[in-house]
Amino acid sequence: MIRQYELVEKVRAYDPQADEDLLNRAYVYAMKMHGSQRRESGALYFSHPLEVAGLLTQMRLDTASIVTALLHDVVEDTDATLADIEKMFGAEIARLVDGVTKLSRLELQSDHTKQAENFQKLVVAMSEDIRVLLVKLADRLHNMRTLCYVANPARRRRTAIETMEIYAPLAERIGMQEWKDELEDLAFAEINAEARESITKRLEFLRREGQDVVGRIIDELSQTMRDAGLNATVSGREKRPRSIWQKMQRKDVAFEQLADIMAFRVIVDTIEHCYTALGIIHAAYRVVPGRFKDYISTPKPNGYRSLHTGVIGPESQRIEIQIRTREMHEVAEIGVAAHWRYKQGGDPRTDGRQYRWLRDFLDILEHAAGPEDFLEHTKLEMFQDQVFCFTPKGDLIALPQAATPVDFAYAVHSEIGDHCASAKINGRLVPLRSQLRNGDQVEIITSRAKSPSPEWERFVVSGKAKARIRRIVRQQQRGQYIDLGRAILQRTLRAEGLEPSERTLEPALKALGVKTVEDLYAALGEGTHTGRDVMQAIQPAPAPQPANDKIVPISRARSERRGKEQPILLRGLIPGMALHFARCCHPLPGDRIVGIVTTGKGVTVHTAECETLVSFAHTPERWLEVDWDERAADADGALTGRVHLIVANAPGNLGSLSTMIAQNHGNITNLKFTNRSRDFFEMLVDIEVGDVKHLTNIIAALRTHPSISSVERARG
Incomplete structure (x- = not known):
């Protein structure tokens, strides 16, 4: 464990003005309150908040963040109260600790709705002070590093999935690439250990075969820069197994077909030198078409800036090169945390609102029907790649890949999206379902008479647009359901000599679990309940029901x-x-x-x-x-996907095949050999899966197995 004086020295090394007394008091108080508590690994519990604080010192965060890290579990796991924290450490620390504590309490719940509520709370908390998210990410990173000590496999897997779906994308969104990569890789090791091990073994093989090819490429690139008179630092880094796995899925290729497993970085002094270095590289090596991206003139939403290019580089290797300044590199690695190093003063409570995506999250939160709806749409926002378009005035709008003019309209303003009538792309009138491309200039034509159509939800891709459209369509549908339900109930009650009133319907509200008469009308109109259900609740005497009297709603x-x-x-x-x-x-x-x-x-x-x-x-x-x-x-009833496989004819291969499918939650329902030879089997395998993404994951997992030479989805 880090000793008290060591922690203080680490903070003072980058912040000479740090409040040493506050750090010492927080260290002693946390150690005293946690006392002899132990983690599942057997280590003293106090080691956890200490490690979280240590992670934040690596990011050079302010004293308040370090103190919050030390205290983030005392309210949850000891007798300490929030009032105690405020009295001893001040209102700012108490507010930060409260933000992290609320998230931790909800995180203990396994129910999916609780996970959604947890994420909802996280977005609200980090919108007020981004440091809440930084402490939470450090907390999650240390918990993932020690996940192997958790005895319950279901709990380990649940934590890994939550990390992959929520915390790693959030780390990426605030630019903390190192933490994002490690979180993803640790989660990947738990979710798909076999695939990760297979990729790791192949990487080790490439290292042995390639000897010091990376070192030689770095030397040649460095020499190329020196010959051109440019001062530059060149480094190379092997991509992590999770990143390689993602690329195999995205490009639908086998491991052997990937050509850019290594990424090289050229670090220079100024922005002008970035473009000079790009010219030097393009002059010295053949460029791979379609691989150049300029994130300096058009930064990513998380503030990332760099030049990316692909070339056939030294030793005829196809490589990816990133060119950036030292400041850009620091922001690229630790994102929002880097701002503490450059800003002079300022209120960290406002830092979170500098991120447009966070404002979009808050807008989705306002229009989502509930926590699960919010979680669904914010996941859409986090996982999509970007396309950059411009308003007629030249303002830049970043959108998910495959976005449409309707997504663009909602990104500009919710009211513009609600009243979007038509759109022009680069001056030409186009259908609203048209997909936007990088650099498009988009003009939205609005009409007060227009309102969102249910059809829009089928082609929009941004979470903000989907949430807003769904809310308005839901409101429109609810009004129609209420009118229909009222008519159904009036007809049913009058046939029995009754009149609809709150007093008459009160037994039905309780029996059917609805809160208001309007909710009851809506349930009848939607088909969730029938007039007969209401009559049975009002007059519970048994009565025979014709088989065709029950309306079976489509949902x-x-x-x-x-x-x-x-x-x-x-x-x-x-x-x-x-x-x-x-x-x-x-x-x-x-x-x-x-x-x-x-x-x-x-x-x-x-x-x-x-x-x-x-x-x-x-x-x-x-x-x-x-x-x-x-x-x-x-839906519980899984559908069948069919894959075509070519598998090496060797003992145990079919067993490995079925095991990998089972580990990825697929179920083989049929297997047919279409061709046999001495060396290979060709076969068709039917697998029960939930959707295309599920089948794609299984195919990607199978591609990592060395005995499977080919696997494709069968479509005929």
Whole structure:
């Protein structure tokens, strides 16, 4: 453990004005309050807040952040109160500790809704003071480093998934690349240990085979800079297994096809030297088309600035090179934490609001229906790549990849999005579903008579747009459901000689679990409950019910296979219509799909690219426009995806194949050999999965296995 004087010296080394007395008091108080408490590893519990404080000293954070790190668990795990903290350490420290403590309390819950509430609280807290997030990230990083000591496998996996889905993207969003990389890699090791081990072994093999190829490339690049008279520092870093895995998934390639496993950095003194270095490199080596990106003139939303280029470099190696100044490099590695080193004064409570994405999160929070809705849309915001477009006045708007003019309108202002009527891209009128490209100038034409269409939700990609559209459409639908439900109930009650009133309906409100009469009307209109349900609640005398008297709503169709209620998978179908999924293309949630009406069979769903659809080209009246329900991936009845594999003919390979699929939560339902030879098997494997992303993850995992020479999704 770091000793008391060592911690103080670390802080004073970069901040001579640090409050030494405050640090000493916090150290002693935390050690005293935690006393003999121990972590699951057996170490004294006090070692944890001490390590968290140590991580923040590496980022050179202010005294208040270090003290908060030391005290962040005392209110939660000891007899100390927030009032005690405020009395001993001041209001600022108490507020920061309170922010972190509230998050930790919710984090202990395993329920998905609690996780969503936790994230919701985190966004609110860090919008007030970004240091809350910095302490929380350091806390999570140390917990991930010691995750191996947690005995419960389910708890380890839950923590790793939460880290991968929430904390690593947040670290990236505030520019803390080192922490983001480590958090992802530690989570990856728990979630998919076999894939990580396979990639690690291949990296070790490349190191042995390549000898000192990285060192030679660095030497040649350094010499090239010196020959051109430019003072530059060149370094190289191997990409982490998680980053390599992501690239294998994104590009749909095997490990051997990746050419830029190493990234090289050229650090120079000024911005002018960055462009000079770029010219030197492009003059000396052949450029890889499409790999140049200028994040200096157009920084990323988290403040990252650098030049990226790809070249066929020394020793004919295809390499990626990043060029930046020393200040840019520091911001690239530790993000928002670097601002403490450069700013003179200023209020850290306002730092979080400098990030546009954080303001967007708060806007989503305002319009989301609940914590889970908020979590869904903010995940969309965090995981998407960026496309940069301009307003007619030249203002830069950063959007997720594949964004549309509607996403752009909502990014400018929510009111502009709500009343978006049409759009021009580079002066030309275009459909609202058109995808934007880097550098597009977008003009939004509004009309007070326009309001969001339910169709917009199908093509917008930003979380802010989805949340706002869904809220307004939900409000419109609720009004329609209330009118319909009121009419249904009035007809039902009058048939029994009753009149609708709050007193009459009070037993039904309690029995059906709704709060108000309007909620009851809405439930009737939506089909969640029926008039017969209300009558049974008001007059509970048993009465026989005709089989066709029960209205089965599309969102509550019964699954015969599972014997319990399930959400229907598709939108655009008539309730009760028979539904089949085509065996020729095995559509999954995430695929673009169409429905074909077949006499006597109902609707057969195909992927939009299925070759079988050619045979229905002359009967357009049989085509139905359908789409996946947003809850389709969560349905218990998993769908089948088919993959085509070529596997080496060796003992144990089929066992490894089935194990890898099971470890990635897939279930083999059928296996068929299509070709056998002395060295290889070719086979088709049907796997139960939740959606396209799930199947893609399984395919990527299989590609890491050395005995599998080919694996592709089978579509015919």
